Amino acid sequence: MTRPRLTCLMAGSLDGRLHPSRWTESPDGTAADWTDAYEAIHDRYDADGWIVGRVTMAEMAKGLPHPPADVGTPPRPLHVARDSGPYAIALDRAGKLHFTAGELHGDHVVVLLGADVPDAHLAELVDDGVSYIVADARDDGLDLAAALDVLGERFGARHLLLEGGGGVNGSFLAAGLVEQFDLLLAPALDGGDSRAIVEAGAAGLKGKVRLKLLGAEQLGHGALHLRYAVTSAQDAV
Numbered sequence: 001m002t003r004p005r006l007t008c009l010m011a012g013s014l015d016g017r018l019h020p021s022r023w024t025e026s027p028d029g030t031a032a033d034w035t036d037a038y039e040a041i042h043d044r045y046d047a048d049g050w051i052v053g054r055v056t057m058a059e060m061a062k063g064l065p066h067p068p069a070d071v072g073t074p075p076r077p078l079h080v081a082r083d084s085g086p087y088a089i090a091l092d093r094a095g096k097l098h099f100t101a102g103e104l105h106g107d108h109v110v111v112l113l114g115a116d117v118p119d120a121h122l123a124e125l126v127d128d129g130v131s132y133i134v135a136d137a138r139d140d141g142l143d144l145a146a147a148l149d150v151l152g153e154r155f156g157a158r159h160l161l162l163e164g165g166g167g168v169n170g171s172f173l174a175a176g177l178v179e180q181f182d183l184l185l186a187p188a189l190d191g192g193d194s195r196a197i198v199e200a201g202a203a204g205l206k207g208k209v210r211l212k213l214l215g216a217e218q219l220g221h222g223a224l225h226l227r228y229a230v231t232s233a234q235d236a237v
Contacts, residue, residue, distance in 0.1 A: 006177050008169055008182065014187070017195065037221070041225060048157040048158055049085050049087030056164060067123060075122075081108070081126070088108065111130060122134075165195055170200030176208070187223060209231070
C-alpha cells in the first residue's frame, strides 16, 4: 500500500485566520506580497497535487449543474480520467461542485465524494473529464485514509499538499493523516470571527496530535515560514 505523504501548507494571520482581505495592514508588506511568498513555497515542494474543500474549490471551478441527458450507469467507486499529476483534489461529500473541464490551470481535477452521490452527478463529472473517488462513508465523514490510499495506488501520488479550508485541515489532522504542517505567518491580525486555519469541531485536536518544530525561515515583508512535524499523540505515549 502506497499512501502519499501529506503536508498541510497554509498562510495565516497572527491570530490564526485565513482571509487576507480582512487582515490589518503592515508597513512591511501587503496581502499580495504574502500571497506571492506562499505560492513560492507551494512551488518549491513540487508536490503531486493539492487538496482543498468544497467551498475553496467552488471559488475556482465556477461551473453550473449540467448532467448529461443519458446518465446511464457511471462507474463506482472510481473513475480515472487521467492518472498523471499534478492533481487538483477537492472534498465534495454531497456532490455540489460543478466544473467546465477536467483541469484547473493545467492540474487534473479529482473529486472525493460521499457514497450517496447520485449517478447524474457522476455522469456529469465523467463527461467533463474529471476523475473521482466515491469514498466509503464513516460516522464522522468520509474515509479519508482509504481515499488517500487510492490516490497513491491508482493516481501515483506520493506527496500532496493540504491547503484548506479549516474544516478540511481539521478532518485530516484528526484522522492522523498529516505528516507535516507548514505555516506562512503574516505580520497581520484579523480580530474577527472569520474562518480559522484549522477547525476540528467541539472535540478539537487536544490529545490527538503533537507538533515538533523542524525549522523557521524569515521571509521578506515581515513574514515567517514555520515547519512542524506532526505526530499522533497516542504514538508519542
